[in-house]
Amino acid sequence: MSTAGPTRVRAPITFTIDVEDYAPPGQAVRAESIVHSVLDALDGLGARGTFFIVGELAQSHPAMTKAIADRGHELGLHGWRHVPLPELDPPTLKADLDRGIKVLEDLSGASVSGFRAPMFSLVPESRWAVEVVGDAGFIYSSSVLPARSPLWGDPTAARHPFRWPNGLIEFPCPVVSFGAVANPYLGGTYLRLLPLSLVRYGLAQAAGDEALWMYCHPYDFDPLEPFRSRPELGKMGSRVMWVGRSRMQRRVARILRGRVGAPLRERCEAVPS
Numbered sequence: 001m002s003t004a005g006p007t008r009v010r011a012p013i014t015f016t017i018d019v020e021d022y023a024p025p026g027q028a029v030r031a032e033s034i035v036h037s038v039l040d041a042l043d044g045l046g047a048r049g050t051f052f053i054v055g056e057l058a059q060s061h062p063a064m065t066k067a068i069a070d071r072g073h074e075l076g077l078h079g080w081r082h083v084p085l086p087e088l089d090p091p092t093l094k095a096d097l098d099r100g101i102k103v104l105e106d107l108s109g110a111s112v113s114g115f116r117a118p119m120f121s122l123v124p125e126s127r128w129a130v131e132v133v134g135d136a137g138f139i140y141s142s143s144v145l146p147a148r149s150p151l152w153g154d155p156t157a158a159r160h161p162f163r164w165p166n167g168l169i170e171f172p173c174p175v176v177s178f179g180a181v182a183n184p185y186l187g188g189t190y191l192r193l194l195p196l197s198l199v200r201y202g203l204a205q206a207a208g209d210e211a212l213w214m215y216c217h218p219y220d221f222d223p224l225e226p227f228r229s230r231p232e233l234g235k236m237g238s239r240v241m242w243v244g245r246s247r248m249q250r251r252v253a254r255i256l257r258g259r260v261g262a263p264l265r266e267r268c269e270a271v272p273s
């Protein structure tokens with residue numbers, strides 16, 4: 001008789017990153033060098049991930065964009081500019097998506113399947129975007145935060161992958177409940193600031209039908225960027241954006257070790273129709 005306990009299945013976690021940059025006008029974009037160091041780190045982990053990139057950044061940094069695809073990762077679109085969906089209208093979004101897809105496909109030679117709305121801004125008031133994203137040819141979206149949020153969130157949304165009425169697949173952002181409050185825990189700021197034990201708690205609480213993925217941004221891996229106050233975030237928000245960066249790469253490696261998931265495009269087939 002075996003004395004070993006039941007085998008614990010560790011659900012795979014996909015690495016995703018939202019490639020955007022906040023360099024003030026006239027200052028150099030920092031994202032490009034950071035993306036290259038992230039690519040090296042992913043090679044070390046044997047991980048292929050999904051890079052959602054802002055269209056105009058892809059256009060202005062073709063070598064970076066091409067390198068992401070050439071090194072085996074999936075390219076997805078993170079809007080043409082980093083504007084939340086509720087601030088757009090259907091014709092503007094459609095034009096943005098068409099332009100973004102063309103830039104990414106021309107640079108990578110591969111088709112683009114995934115869209116992530118800036119700031120998870122697919123909420124009830126921007127639900128019109130589901131049709132536009134589907135009509136543009138995307139297979140999946142990763143744009144919903146199924147929790148209350150001071151920015152954009154939809155606490156009524158499912159936590160497991162689902163299909164919108166037009167067939168577009170949605171991979172909601174993983175969240176964990178602490179009592180009545182649900183929060184992301186596998187994403188940039190949370191991943192930098194939460195005790196690792198809380199991240200592990202979140203992973204242990206995840207239901208079997210959830211698709212786990214982490215999300216981050218180039219700045220999360222950029223401890224050398226001098227602190228800069230960002231008026232739109234306030235004093236506290238600017239600090240939160242800045243602290244904990246030096247440990248980010250190490251944390252990502254610890255969380256992914258032994259449970260690297262495939263790029264999101266390759267996980268679509270597992271979503272029930």
Ligand SMILES: [Zn+2]
Pocket residue numbers: 018020078082118119
């Ligand atoms: Zn973003």
